[in-house]
Amino acid sequence: MRMVDLILKKRQGLELSKEEINEFITGYVEGSIPDYQVSALLMAIYFQKMTDEELTNLTFAMLKSGEEIDLSKIKGIKVDKHSTGGVGDKTSLVVAPLAAAAGVKMAKMSGRGLGHTGGTLDKLESIPNFKIEVEVEDFFKQVNEIGLAIIGQSANITPADKKLYALRDVTATIESIGLIASSIMSKKLASGADHIVLDVKVGSGAFMKDVESATELSEKMVAIGRLAGVDTVATLTDMSQPLGCAVGNALEVIEAIETLKGNGPKDFTELCYKLTAEILLIAKLAETEEEAFKIIDELIENRSGLEKLRQMIIYQHGDGNVVDDYSLFKGASNIINVTLDNDSLVNISSIDALTIGEAAMILGAGRKTIDDVIDHGVGIYLNKKIGDSVAPGESVAVIYGNGKCEDVALEMIRKAYKYTKEEVNKKNIIIKVVR
Numbered sequence: 001m002r003m004v005d006l007i008l009k010k011r012q013g014l015e016l017s018k019e020e021i022n023e024f025i026t027g028y029v030e031g032s033i034p035d036y037q038v039s040a041l042l043m044a045i046y047f048q049k050m051t052d053e054e055l056t057n058l059t060f061a062m063l064k065s066g067e068e069i070d071l072s073k074i075k076g077i078k079v080d081k082h083s084t085g086g087v088g089d090k091t092s093l094v095v096a097p098l099a100a101a102a103g104v105k106m107a108k109m110s111g112r113g114l115g116h117t118g119g120t121l122d123k124l125e126s127i128p129n130f131k132i133e134v135e136v137e138d139f140f141k142q143v144n145e146i147g148l149a150i151i152g153q154s155a156n157i158t159p160a161d162k163k164l165y166a167l168r169d170v171t172a173t174i175e176s177i178g179l180i181a182s183s184i185m186s187k188k189l190a191s192g193a194d195h196i197v198l199d200v201k202v203g204s205g206a207f208m209k210d211v212e213s214a215t216e217l218s219e220k221m222v223a224i225g226r227l228a229g230v231d232t233v234a235t236l237t238d239m240s241q242p243l244g245c246a247v248g249n250a251l252e253v254i255e256a257i258e259t260l261k262g263n264g265p266k267d268f269t270e271l272c273y274k275l276t277a278e279i280l281l282i283a284k285l286a287e288t289e290e291e292a293f294k295i296i297d298e299l300i301e302n303r304s305g306l307e308k309l310r311q312m313i314i315y316q317h318g319d320g321n322v323v324d325d326y327s328l329f330k331g332a333s334n335i336i337n338v339t340l341d342n343d344s345l346v347n348i349s350s351i352d353a354l355t356i357g358e359a360a361m362i363l364g365a366g367r368k369t370i371d372d373v374i375d376h377g378v379g380i381y382l383n384k385k386i387g388d389s390v391a392p393g394e395s396v397a398v399i400y401g402n403g404k405c406e407d408v409a410l411e412m413i414r415k416a417y418k419y420t421k422e423e424v425n426k427k428n429i430i431i432k433v434v435r
Contacts, residue, residue: 001020001023001024003024003027003033003037003038003041004037006020006024006041007037007040007041007044010041010044010045010048011044011048012048013048015050015051015053015054016050016054016057017057018057021054021057021058021061022057022061024038024041024061025058025061025065025160026061026065028160028163028164029065029159029160029163035167038164038167039167039171039173042164042168042171042173042176042179043171043172043173045173045176045178045179046173046175046176046179049176049178050178050182052220052223052224052227055178055181055182055220055223055224056223056224056227056228058182058186059181059182059185059186059189059224059228060186060189060228061160062158062160062161062164062182062183062186063158063186063190065158065159065160065161066156066157066158066159066160066190067154067156067157067190068157068190068192069109069154069157069190069191069192070192071105071107071140071191071192071193073140073144074105074107074140074143074144075105075144076103076104076105076147077103077104077105077194077195077283077284077285078104078105078106078107078192078193078194078195079099079104079105079106079193079194079195079196079197079279079282079283080106080107080108080188080191080193080195080196080197081095081096081099081106081108081196081197081198081199081275082184082188082197082199083198083199083201084184084198084199084200084201084206084207084208084217085201085206085207086201086203086205086206086239086242086243086353087205087239087242087243087247087353087354087356087357087360088242088243088244088245088246088247088252088268088353088356089199089201089239089243090120090123090243090244090246090252090253090255090256090268091199091243091268091271091272091275092108092110092120092150093123093124093252093253093256093257093309094256094259094260094264094268094272094276094305095272095275095276095279096108096148096150097148097260097305097306097308097309097312098260098272098276098296098299098300098305098308099276099279099280099283100146100147100148100308100312101147101299101304101305101307101308102276102280102285102295102296102299103147103283103285104147104279104280104283104285105143105144105147105148106143106147106148106149106150107139107143107149107191107192107193108148108149108150108151108191109150109151109152109153109154109157109191110150110151110152110153120150121150121152122249122366122374122376123249123252123253123256124150124253124316124318125249125374125376126249126250126253126329126330126376126377127253127313127318127319127322127329128318128319128322128328128329129317129318129319130313130316130317130318130319131316131317131318132150132151132152132316133151133152134149134151134316139151142312142315142316145315146308146311146312146315147308148308148309148311148312149312149315149316150312151316153187157187157190157191158186158187158190160186161183161186161187164179164183165183177213177216177220178220180207180217181217181220181221181224182220182224184198184221185221185224185225185228185232188225189225189228189230193230194230194231195230195231195232195279195282195283196230196232196233197232197233197234197235197275197278197279197282198218198221198222198232198233198234198235199234199235199237199275200214200217200218200221200234200235200236200237201214201237201238201239202214202236202237202238202239202240202431203238203239203240203241203353204239204240204352204353204354205239205240205241205242205352205353205354205356205357206239206353211236211431211432214236214431215236215432215434218234218236218434219234219434221234222234222434222435231282233278233281233282233433233434233435234433234434234435235274235275235278235430235432235433235434236430236431236432236433236434237271237274237429237430237431238427238428238429238430238431239353240350240351240353240386240427241350241351241353241356241385241386241427242351242353242357242382243267243268243271243429244259244264244265244267244268245265245268245381245382245383245385246379246380246381246382247356247357247360247365247379247380247381247382248360248363248365248377248378248379248380248400249365249374249376249377249379250329250330250331250376250377250379251379251380251381251400252379253322253329254326254329255268256309257306257322257323257326260300260303260305260306260309260323261300261303261306262300262301265385267385267429268429270429270430271429271430273293273296274429274430276292276296277289277292277293277296278433280292280295280296306323309323310323329376329377330376330377331377331400332377332378332379332400332401332402333401333402333403334399334400334401334403334406335398335399335400336398336399336401336406336410337395337397337398337399338395338397338398338399338410338413338414339393339394339395339396340390340396340414340417340419341414342390342392342419343392344392344421345389345390345391345392345421346389346390346419346420346421347387347388347389347390347419347420347421347422347423347424348384348385348386348387348388348389348390348396348417348418348419348424349386349418349419349420349422349424350417350418351382351385351386351416351417351418352415352416352418353416355412355413355415355416356380356382356412356413356416358412359380359408359409359412359413359416360378360379360380360409362404362405362408362409362412363375363378363379363380363399363400363401363402363404363405363406363409364378364401364402364404364405365378365379365380375402375404377400377402378400378401378402378404379400380397380398380399380400380409380413381397381398381400382396382397383395383396383398384396384397385426386424386426386427387424387425387426387427396413396417397413397417399413
């Protein structure tokens with residue numbers, strides 16, 4: 001095989017065979033195919049696209065370039081839940097415990113945050129002494145015994161995807177929906193679950209800015225899952241404003257705990273119910289969404305989901321008392337109320353999620369580079385969301401800071417809020433489901 005022939009073939013819009021894709025990925029990982037040729041192929045793929053079969057073959061080629069997780073030692077139905085990421089997205093901390101309490105095995109591997117979106121691992125590390133690095137046998141033992149573990153992703157999973165992603169980042173091919181789908185699904189399939197539930201974020205605070213592109217991405221991922229023999233469903237959810245009210249690591253964990261107690265924000269609670277219901281449906285533990293919602297109601301009312309989170313914290317060496325005593329979390333020394341310049345009663349018409357996420361990042365809640373150190377105690381709490389009314393001088397948000405960039409964050413949050421005297425309808429968190 002000559003790489004130049006593959007570039008020409010794809011440039012002409014022809015379909016690459018499974019063998020050609022395998023040779024391309026193997027050669028690139030081994031170093032026998034140079035970056036400049038792979039860059040040319042990626043650009044040809046960007047313009048000519050790939051069929052579902054090509055994308056599935058690419059996904060498996062990347063999957064097999066590294067370590068695959070064998071979950072056969074875990075008894076029961078194993079479901080993986082993945083979010084494409086967004087501001088205030090702490091759904092795994094609620095959905096995974098609820099699903100585990102219902103009888104699903106949630107053996108979840110997560111990543112750290114970079115930029116304006118926070119990572120699940122960073123949120124969990126705000127819990128005193130919580131360990132994200134778990135030995136494989138201990139991981140299996142934990143999931144078998146309590147049905148739940150959230151740990152750091154192995155560095156050896158899909159090395160081909162890591163190399164391709166880095167190259168796409170500098171060759172203007174990041175936005176290829178097919179390549180995004182293959183990248184996400186290679187990691188999900190390598191994680192060894194029986195079923196996959198995807199949460200695809202749409203809006204200003206998400207990677208996918210519009211419903212059309214998010215739908216296309218969802219359809220590609222569901223198709224790859226189907227061709228791989230793994231039941232996959234994708235839920236498109238709104239990220240035109242931050243999810244829930246809390247943005248920042250300890251603040252988000254506390255909000256997740258409150259949601260498991262039945263006290264969560266309406267939009268966040270609704271999304272957690274929907275994603276948990278999709279897990280119960282795909283795992284055949286409920287026949288209808290209504291039945292699934294009744295199960296979730298009971299798990300919240302009897303605190304089973306909350307206790308499952310506490311069990312996971314204790315198994316991973318964290319202080320389980322945090323679910324009752326929030327003073328155990330690292331706090332903030334400065335609490336600053338954010339007000340708008342309105343001189344009469346107004347309604348919030350929009351909140352720029354990206355700006356809110358970036359404001360939290362400069363406070364220290366996120367990273368600009370992978371080496372930045374996170375301050376788990378800082379963040380932003382939104383008192384007002386889209387559709388809420390605001391009186392003059394009323395606080396729309398609260399900054400929790402430790403002396404870093406608080407004045408800059410204050411102005412960013414003010415600019416993120418837009419308001420009107422007209423009535424504004426509240427947004428639906430669930431946009432559509434792709435099966």
